[in-house]
Amino acid sequence: MxxxxxxxxxxxxxxxxxxxxxxxxxxxxxxxxxxxxxxxxxxxxxxxxxxxxxxxxxxxxxxxxxxxxxxxxxxxxxxxxxxxxxxxxxxxxxxxxxxxxxxxxxxxxxxxxxxxxxxxxxxxxxxxxxxxxxxxxxxxxxxxxxxxxxxxxxxxxxxxxxxxxxxxxHGFDFSKYEKQLERINAYDDYKKADLSYAEEYYVGSFAYLRRIFEKLVNKYLSETEEKPSDNRMDSKIKVIKNRFDPLIQNSLKNVYGVLSASIHELDEEQSKEYYDILKAIIDIQLEYELTEEDKKKNATKYSSELAKISSKIKIESE
Ligand SMILES: [Zn+2]
Structure with missing residues (x-):
C-alpha cells in the first residue's frame, strides 16, 4: 500500500x-x-x-x-x-x-x-x-x-x-467501452446519459442515449454497401440488423417504437422507461463488439503463430 x-x-x-x-x-x-x-x-x-x-x-x-x-x-x-x-x-x-x-x-x-x-x-x-x-x-x-x-x-x-x-x-465504471465509444464520438454522450439519469433528468438522459444509438447505426451504415430505402430509423436498422448481437436482433423491433417517439412528447416517467430499454440494448451491443474484437485479435495472433509453427515443421521435415 x-x-x-x-x-x-x-x-x-x-x-x-x-x-x-x-x-x-x-x-x-x-x-x-x-x-x-x-x-x-x-x-x-x-x-x-x-x-x-x-x-x-x-x-x-x-x-x-x-x-x-x-x-x-x-x-x-x-x-x-x-x-x-x-x-x-x-x-x-x-x-x-x-x-x-x-x-x-x-x-x-x-x-x-x-x-x-x-x-x-x-x-x-x-x-x-x-x-x-x-x-x-x-x-x-x-x-x-x-x-x-x-x-x-x-x-x-x-x-x-x-x-x-x-x-x-467503482460501480459506475464506464471506461470499459471508452475506446469503442470514442470511435463514434459518443463517449461524452454515454457519460452524460448516466450523469443525467443519476440526477433524475430522465428526458435528458434518454436524449443522450438516442444520440449514441443513432451514431452507432450510422457507423454500421457507413461500413456497408447496401442503402436503406428511406431515412427512417427502422429502415436503417433493417439494413444493418446483422451487425447487432444475435441475442438482441429480435429486440430491435422494440427500439423502433422507443426511437420513433418525439422527445418533446415524452414525460419523465416514459423517458425513464425508454431509457432502461435503450440502455440495455446499447450496453449489450457494446459488450458484444468488445468480445468480437477480442476474438478477432486472438484469432489473428494464433493464426500467425500457427503459420510460424507449421513452417518450422516443414523446414525440419525437409
Ligand atoms: Zn460530487
Whole structure:
C-alpha cells in the first residue's frame, strides 16, 4: 500500500498492512526508527495529504475529495477515551514524558529523543481513526474508518469501514467501452446519459442515449454497401440488423417504437422507461463488439503463430 488514495480506492476491508517502524540492534536492547517505513505509514494515514481522487457517486465521475476532518480516538491504560484531530498528530510514548510525535516526517526526524530507543519503552497501543471527506464539486460526504495498532516494532493498519462501499464507488465504471465509444464520438454522450439519469433528468438522459444509438447505426451504415430505402430509423436498422448481437436482433423491433417517439412528447416517467430499454440494448451491443474484437485479435495472433509453427515443421521435415 502506497498512500491513502490507494487505501480508500483499492484496498479491501480488514486487509492488514504492516509497517516495520522500529528495528532492534544486535543485543536487542535498543531500537531505531526506520524512516522509509515511517514515511510510508504517514502517507497511508494521509499526513500532509489534503485530497484524494475518487469517483463521486453523485457527480458520477472522478473528482478530488477534501478531508474535512480526521479524528483520532484511543483508549488509555485505564480505559479513558481520548480524542483529537489527526492534524494534531499521533504521539508514541518512547520514554517517561518523552514522545515520538507523528504528524510529519520532519517532526519525526527532529524529535528530541535519543537516537537509540530502549525497546522496553515501547508500548502496544491502538488508535481509531475516522475520516470525513467531501466532493469538491458537489460536497457529497464520504467516510472511512481505520484502526492502527502498535505491536512491538510494528504498526498494523486496517480499513474497517467505508461509506459508500468500494463497490458502490467503482460501480459506475464506464471506461470499459471508452475506446469503442470514442470511435463514434459518443463517449461524452454515454457519460452524460448516466450523469443525467443519476440526477433524475430522465428526458435528458434518454436524449443522450438516442444520440449514441443513432451514431452507432450510422457507423454500421457507413461500413456497408447496401442503402436503406428511406431515412427512417427502422429502415436503417433493417439494413444493418446483422451487425447487432444475435441475442438482441429480435429486440430491435422494440427500439423502433422507443426511437420513433418525439422527445418533446415524452414525460419523465416514459423517458425513464425508454431509457432502461435503450440502455440495455446499447450496453449489450457494446459488450458484444468488445468480445468480437477480442476474438478477432486472438484469432489473428494464433493464426500467425500457427503459420510460424507449421513452417518450422516443414523446414525440419525437409
Ligand atoms: Zn460530487
Amino acid at each position: 502506497k498512500d491513502i488514495n490507494e487505501l480508500f480506492n483499492d484496498t479491501d476491508l480488514y486487509i492488514k498492512e504492516t509497517f516495520k517502524i522500529f528495528s532492534s540492534d544486535k543485543d536487542n536492547a535498543f531500537c531505531k526508527i526506520n524512516d522509509s517505513e515511517l514515511k510510508r505509514m504517514l502517507d497511508c494515514l494521509g499526513f500532509g495529504i489534503n485530497k484524494i481522487i475518487t469517483k463521486c457517486k453523485k457527480c458520477n465521475m472522478e473528482f478530488p475529495f477534501d478531508f474535512i476532518a480526521r479524528d483520532v480516538n484511543f483508549y488509555t491504560m485505564n480505559n479513558n477515551k481520548k480524542s483529537y484531530n489527526l492534524s494534531d498528530g499521533i504521539s508514541i510514548k518512547l520514554f517517561e514524558n518523552k514522545y515520538l510525535h507523528l504528524d510529519s516526517i520532519d517532526r519525526v526526524v527532529n524529535y528530541d529523543g535519543e537516537k537509540n530507543i530502549p525497546i522496553a519503552c515501547l508500548e502496544d497501543k491502538t488508535w481509531y481513526l475516522t475520516y470525513y471527506l467531501t466532493c469538491t464539486n458537489c460536497f457529497r460526504p464520504y467516510y472511512m474508518n481505520l484502526v492502527l495498532e502498535q505491536k512491538g516494532f510494528n504498526f498494523i493498519l486496517r480499513k474497517i469501514g467505508q461509506y459508500p462501499s468500494m463497490f458502490d464507488v
